[in-house]
Amino acid sequence: MAHFDQPLRLRSGAELPAFDIAYETYGTLNAARSNAVLVCHALNASHHVAGFYESDPGNVGWWDNLVGPGKPLDTRRFFVVGSNYIGSCFGSTGPASINPASGRPWGADFPVVTIEDWVEAQARLADRLGIERFAAVIGGSLGAMQALQWTLSYPERIRHSIVVAAAARLTPQNIAFNEVARQAIMTDPDFHGGHYYDKGVVPTRGLRLARMLGHITYLSGEAMAQKFGRLLRRGTPGFDFDIDFEIESYLRYQGDKFSTYFDANTYLRITKALDYYDPAADYGGDLTAALARAKAAFLVVSFNSDWRFPPPRSREIVRALLDNRRIVSYLEIAAPGGHDAFLLEDPRYHAALRAYFANLEL
């Protein structure tokens, strides 16, 4: 955990008077300080990227298949930093933290944070760790947007940006799903306008619905069909509202689990950060102009079954980078895993990442 005393001015104009960032590191920073790789996480993950704690061996890092000794992002060669973002519920300063102005949890008063703000906070963390320039920044989905934004906010501090399963901005359909999730949370009577921490309740119903809906967008239709089909849990239709189909059981389970550990105010803010992200907005929608200041080399990866951020969204980024004569590698993988494919151990995907990191000169 790193504590920062200097206030952080946010894109909204609000200011965080001080803040903490939770982070983990793996491997060793070399003498030249040239081997640091920043890993940015997506919606429900954290700075706990790889490995496990002795006290909690079941809690394996979310990208453990990628990061570790001998793995594609090899921690014998790279110094890997997993950074949580502000607004999170996993250790960094967020809505459940104490607001110094009131002595009570921030709740609804915690500001709406953006991907640009997260990069600012992570830059402070990099300063603290003595990392002037990252060899690479990597992320999937929301994490990939951070990996992209790093090249725009700090072009000189990023040599390579690895952008997986991403989009340079959400479509109205993406925003629509986020909005339904937010409305589910905000209309839950236990939300109490965001000030539920001292009421002894959490908006479990809303979080549960938000997560169920999220999972529909993370999986591909074909993967759902393969995994669940139209299998009936009770063999025949129940003609009631208990679980009939396996997919219902899966969604309820995921929703229930999520609602026990995730913070509703964090969920609201993450979806807003996603909705707002649009580096081209200041350039009349011209992504090529928006990416002109990026200096990094890029690896962009998409998965054909990802209907949340399908390949055309990645190609849009690739095209804008090529227009700017940036160095770009692009990999489009035919994999059934949907949006979640970026977390899975597809051999072609991992081989490409392994090669990319192996070829990266320090």
Next chain:
Amino acid sequence: MAHFDQPLRLRSGAELPAFDIAYETYGTLNAARSNAVLVCHALNASHHVAGFYESDPGNVGWWDNLVGPGKPLDTRRFFVVGSNYIGSCFGSTGPASINPASGRPWGADFPVVTIEDWVEAQARLADRLGIERFAAVIGGSLGAMQALQWTLSYPERIRHSIVVAAAARLTPQNIAFNEVARQAIMTDPDFHGGHYYDKGVVPTRGLRLARMLGHITYLSGEAMAQKFGRLLRRGTPGFDFDIDFEIESYLRYQGDKFSTYFDANTYLRITKALDYYDPAADYGGDLTAALARAKAAFLVVSFNSDWRFPPPRSREIVRALLDNRRIVSYLEIAAPGGHDAFLLEDPRYHAALRAYFANLEL
């Protein structure tokens, strides 16, 4: 309104002791009784298919662009019957009706009804109207499933079946969306286990979420992008949770409106009817075997931007019919309207329906 005193045995095994079906007719049944066309409605519509009432001129029928004098389904030539289904909240016997056993609204005790049950009830209505055989049955989406089921339940009573924007069964992804909607309703504290009628409340929050989610699946991503883009209502991001993007405003408006007039228990039952529908289930998933008993000629129509029931789902029906050497016309229209395209006045779509009905011999 037609009242039926003979009990209706449902697929679930439950029995409705008596029931009403709300219906409207347009045009005149000819002497040969050979010109009747049954129009089946989808989720939130009713038997009010065309025209308007003198007392309520703003309430135009949901398929008024198709049905009327001189329109593709010409009521100068055809006798058109719009039939509501049991379980509806628009006049037919449903969860808000009085349960004769208790003298109070059925509420949660109203049985789970199926598409097969609706066809049974509509067959009783046909008997009442003196229609031995329909010239055609037509419907879109859920209505199209009824149009298909008619050819299976009563092969001799249907000459033509017009199946628009349909599927022969839902995918797990389709079911998943329905399940999130149901959970939104059922976890609304105002749902009271389905017995809310005498509590003075309705599960408005849940209905609102269900409808917002539904609208995402009715529109195509491209239509949303064209119609709403990333337009900000307030010009700049609000950095709060009020409406930022136009699409949010649209969804909230649709959700609010729906929650004032639709019944939650009906919504639950309609989604179950959709989930359960699977004529191939009794044939080991073999749709060709399932459709073998259909005798009607078919017109199947799909829209390429419909991601709820995309063209491959219609082609599956067409293939199964062709395997059975049935007469089938198939029309796949490149239209941006998504699933809702079946309600819109696309000139190619309407020209095809006009020609089909014009060529239909009475």
